[in-house]
Amino acid sequence: MNTRPSLKIIPDEQQDFLIFTIGKDHFAVPPLIVRDVLNNPSPVPVPLAPDTVTGLISLRGEIATAITLPGHTGVPEQKKSMGVILEHNSSFYCLMVHTVIDIAPLSSAQESGLPRTLSPELHNITAGLTEYQGKTVILIDTDRLFGDIYLRMQKKDTILKDA
Amino acid sequence: MDSLLQDFLEETAENLNSLDNDLVLLEKDPQNKNVLSRIFRAVHTIKGSSGFLNLGRLEELTHHTEHILGLFRNGERAVTPDYITLILESLDRVRHITKELETSGAEPDGNDSALINRMARIINSGDIERLTGSQENTITNENNIPVTPSENAPSAKTIRIAVDTLEKLMTITGELVLTRNRLLQAGKHQEAQTGNTALLQHLNQLVFELQENILSTRMQPLGTIWDTFPRMVRDLGIALGKTVNLEIKGQDTELDRQILELIKAPMTHMIRNCIDHGIEKPAERIKVCKKETGLIRLNARHESGHVIITVEDDGKGLCPVEIKKTALALGLVPEKTMAKMSPEDIFEFIFMPGFSTSPETTAISGRGVGMDIVRKNIEDLGGTIAVNAVTGKNTCFTIKIPVTLSIISALVVGSSGHHFAIPQNAVAEILMLSDDKTGDQYINIVNGAAILHLRGQLIPVIDLWAFLHADTKRQNYKNKLIIVVNLENRLFGIAVDTVTDTEEIVIKPLAPVLKDIKAFWGCSVLGDGRLALIIDPSFIARHVHPLDHDTIKQKTGTSREEKREGDKSYLLFEAGKGAPKALDLSSVIRLKALKSSDIEWPDNNMAFQENGNIIPLILYDDCPLPTEGTKKLVIITEHKNHYKGLLIDRIIDIHTVHNLTIQTGGHAVINGKATDIINPSCLMEDNP
Numbered sequence: 001m002n003t004r005p006s007l008k009i010i011p012d013e014q015q016d017f018l019i020f021t022i023g024k025d026h027f028a029v030p031p032l033i034v035r036d037v038l039n040n041p042s043p044v045p046v047p048l049a050p051d052t053v054t055g056l057i058s059l060r061g062e063i064a065t066a067i068t069l070p071g072h073t074g075v076p077e078q079k080k081s082m083g084v085i086l087e088h089n090s091s092f093y094c095l096m097v098h099t100v101i102d103i104a105p106l107s108s109a110q111e112s113g114l115p116r117t118l119s120p121e122l123h124n125i126t127a128g129l130t131e132y133q134g135k136t137v138i139l140i141d142t143d144r145l146f147g148d149i150y151l152r153m154q155k156k157d158t159i160l161k162d163a
Numbered sequence: 164m165d166s167l168l169q170d171f172l173e174e175t176a177e178n179l180n181s182l183d184n185d186l187v188l189l190e191k192d193p194q195n196k197n198v199l200s201r202i203f204r205a206v207h208t209i210k211g212s213s214g215f216l217n218l219g220r221l222e223e224l225t226h227h228t229e230h231i232l233g234l235f236r237n238g239e240r241a242v243t244p245d246y247i248t249l250i251l252e253s254l255d256r257v258r259h260i261t262k263e264l265e266t267s268g269a270e271p272d273g274n275d276s277a278l279i280n281r282m283a284r285i286i287n288s289g290d291i292e293r294l295t296g297s298q299e300n301t302i303t304n305e306n307n308i309p310v311t312p313s314e315n316a317p318s319a320k321t322i323r324i325a326v327d328t329l330e331k332l333m334t335i336t337g338e339l340v341l342t343r344n345r346l347l348q349a350g351k352h353q354e355a356q357t358g359n360t361a362l363l364q365h366l367n368q369l370v371f372e373l374q375e376n377i378l379s380t381r382m383q384p385l386g387t388i389w390d391t392f393p394r395m396v397r398d399l400g401i402a403l404g405k406t407v408n409l410e411i412k413g414q415d416t417e418l419d420r421q422i423l424e425l426i427k428a429p430m431t432h433m434i435r436n437c438i439d440h441g442i443e444k445p446a447e448r449i450k451v452c453k454k455e456t457g458l459i460r461l462n463a464r465h466e467s468g469h470v471i472i473t474v475e476d477d478g479k480g481l482c483p484v485e486i487k488k489t490a491l492a493l494g495l496v497p498e499k500t501m502a503k504m505s506p507e508d509i510f511e512f513i514f515m516p517g518f519s520t521s522p523e524t525t526a527i528s529g530r531g532v533g534m535d536i537v538r539k540n541i542e543d544l545g546g547t548i549a550v551n552a553v554t555g556k557n558t559c560f561t562i563k564i565p566v567t568l569s570i571i572s573a574l575v576v577g578s579s580g581h582h583f584a585i586p587q588n589a590v591a592e593i594l595m596l597s598d599d600k601t602g603d604q605y606i607n608i609v610n611g612a613a614i615l616h617l618r619g620q621l622i623p624v625i626d627l628w629a630f631l632h633a634d635t636k637r638q639n640y641k642n643k644l645i646i647v648v649n650l651e652n653r654l655f656g657i658a659v660d661t662v663t664d665t666e667e668i669v670i671k672p673l674a675p676v677l678k679d680i681k682a683f684w685g686c687s688v689l690g691d692g693r694l695a696l697i698i699d700p701s702f703i704a705r706h707v708h709p710l711d712h713d714t715i716k717q718k719t720g721t722s723r724e725e726k727r728e729g730d731k732s733y734l735l736f737e738a739g740k741g742a743p744k745a746l747d748l749s750s751v752i753r754l755k756a757l758k759s760s761d762i763e764w765p766d767n768n769m770a771f772q773e774n775g776n777i778i779p780l781i782l783y784d785d786c787p788l789p790t791e792g793t794k795k796l797v798i799i800t801e802h803k804n805h806y807k808g809l810l811i812d813r814i815i816d817i818h819t820v821h822n823l824t825i826q827t828g829g830h831a832v833i834n835g836k837a838t839d840i841i842n843p844s845c846l847m848e849d850n851p
Contacts, residue, residue, distance in 0.1 A: 044581060044582075044694040044696075046673075047631035047682070047696075048631060048633075048682060049677055053677065056673075056686055056694050056696075058688050062671075063671045063686055065673070065677060091674045091675060093674065146676060149676045150675075153679050153680075154679070
């Protein structure tokens with residue numbers, strides 16, 4: 001399996017994005033790392049995992065790790081959900097969202113333009129802001145999203161981890 | 164044929180083929196240093212291997228060929244087609260000889276002097292004779308060499324395959340196994356209607372065979388890692404002034420490539436230990452009537468899906484006294500506990516981090532870093548290691564490891580509605596406990612820790628779901644099944660809600676972000692398509708077993724600080740009227756509630772039964788007998804292997820006092836109250 005690099009967002013240049021919603025918020029990821037979109041995935045929980053990891057999903061024999069955006073851990077409790085399958089370093093992840101809306105070209109604002117009012121958790125994983133049909137869209141930096149899960153794992157209580 | 168020779172022939176055939184191509188390339192592009200050094204390396208390899216295998220003709224031919232190539236490399240001669248022809252001719256001769264080698268197993272008789280002379284001549288003179296057709300013929304006739312290279316290549320019984328290809332095949336087979344499992348599950352429900360049972364059975368059989376064969380492609384003999392040991396043993400022996408023989412048996416035993424790589428380091432470490440700590444110096448050996456030369460035995464064999472490896476030396480063995488001393492000095496367990504430990508338990512200490520009885524640290528070992536890592540490495544593979552020793556005679560380590568890590572047989576269990584898989588080889592038995600505690604199997608919860616009483620044994624138990632959430636409050640043992648796991652005599656129980664099935668499962672690793680969760684080996688897709696996390700039993704063992712690395716150190720670390728010299732703990736209780744009484748806690752085995760019906764009167768003496776033993780009971784004069792249908796507490800005490808039960812009214816407390824002064828008449832002030840101190844040895848006499 002080849003790893004494809006996740007696309008860095010280039011300012012002032014139109015590029016395709018996969019747009020989805022979580023609650024009322026709109027988010028987007030570069031579609032090149034998206035492998036699939038699932039309807040109503042039901043992850044099997046992994047005890048001891050960080051809270052943004054909601055579980056594991058079987059994906060045609062492969063195992064995908066289901067994750068949520070930090071600060072949106074309530075997503076799997078919603079009745080209707082979708083899973084965006086992302087590939088990162090040869091592993092599959094399933095990002096839990098509410099609805100996938102579109103794949104559309106978006107132009108992105110730079111990171112420095114991020115408002116400070118954005119929650120710090122989201123600020124960490126945001127590459128930039130843009131707009132889509134009159135809505136503000138948060139562009140996710142997927143590298144930092146996975147880095148964030150990793151950090152959460154490190155910070156987690158080490159009682160049940162071996163020295 | 165010798166496997167070394169076989170390997171050599173295959174390797175040489177490959178080298179010869181690439182040499183042909185490279186020489187042609189070099190002829191076209193004489194300045195190409197890369198090609199030249201590639202040729203040089205290949206010829207050098209053949210020369211080296213043939214020298215090693217004592218193949219004189221090949222060695223001499225390649226030696227001269229190498230020499231000419233050396234002249235090219237140093238720039239002393241320019242590459243010309245004539246030289247290339249000569250080299251190719253020499254290589255054809257090599258090819259011819261290897262062909263003979265393959266059929267007869269030995270170098271054919273014959274003479275290469277004409278060819279070698281010509282090579283030697285040009286090396287010395289710098290001239291190359293014009294090779295005429297007639298000369299070529301004479302050379303060809305010298306040994307009746309057939310010259311078409313392709314026909315001469317040894318026919319390969321094996322081929323080399325990239326490891327990646329094998330891994331991919333393995334993955335696909337894994338998928339096939341999963342699909343078969345799902346089909347079988349579906350088949351169970353539809354059997355009656357479809358009549359496909361025979362087909363399913365056939366598929367099942369085929370997949371099973373495919374799986375076995377694919378697994379065998381990953382297998383390599385243990386010899387591939389053991390081959391380096393004789394040399395290591397010799398060198399270490401010399402460095403330490405010891406003479407050691409290494410005896411290897413079972414090096415043909417095959418193991419998964421992946422496991423093989425992972426056990427190399429621990430095995431190397433153990434052999435170093437044998438030489439450094441185990442085997443004595445020759446003078447010492449002679450003193451104790453042993454042969455001057457020490458012996459290390461390596462043995463491997465298959466046993467029910469596992470490979471058992473033993474590493475044994477006939478050195479000084481392990482000394483329980485020294486181990487005890489060191490363990491006490493390190494404060495690993497209290498002296499009291501130590502006294503009750505069996506030699507096997509005491510030997511277990513050598514697997515503790517930082518444990519070494521060796522007074523000096525050598526360059527090779529003795530720092531106490533080692534056996535704990537060895538155990539951890541082996542447990543990470545799902546294996547176990549145990550040690551046995553006779554002081555002064557031998558030490559024997561037994562390693563048990565699974566043959567493969569890719570597919571395992573597992574028990575599928577349910578806990579709080581989720582599926583988990585427990586490796587089958589660790590499971591000793593499955594129990595269903597009745598609610599009342601009448602039988603000889605029941606669970607007690609002591610200070611948040613659950614203990615299973617099983618046929619007189621006490622086994623720690625965890626509730627799987629509560630354990631995985633590090634929440635002892637959630638544990639619940641009502642209507643649970645207890646999976647008793649045995650990891651090299653470390654027993655513990657896992658309480659689950661349901662046991663579904665045993666299945667051959669394919670282990671899939673967890674995502675990198677989750678690999679720090681050591682509780683799981685990975686996960687797997689079950690027959691019905693659901694996911695199950697695979698529990699690593701050694702992880703639970705490390706957390707529940709009292710005699711284990713990390714936990715015990717922490718525990719004793721703190722209690723040692725609190726406990727000073729001269730401290731003694733007493734169990735304070737009330738029995739009858741009068742002052743409270745105290746009993747040295749070290750003589751107390753346990754407490755038990757006795758029903759009045761449990762008390763029996765053999766020979767008119769009060770007693771009760773426990774695990775088939777009759778334990779006499781003592782009742783203080785002014786303490787009332789339990790009335791019909793009530794319960795009474797009994798303290799079970801032990802003194803020099805005699806047991807007695809002391810009927811009491813109430814437990815007050817456990818109190819630790821420093822340098823208690825016992826006054827005449829056996830009284831002392833504990834907790835501000837005059838207390839009767841009971842002498843345990845007096846209890847054993849007939850009247851207290």
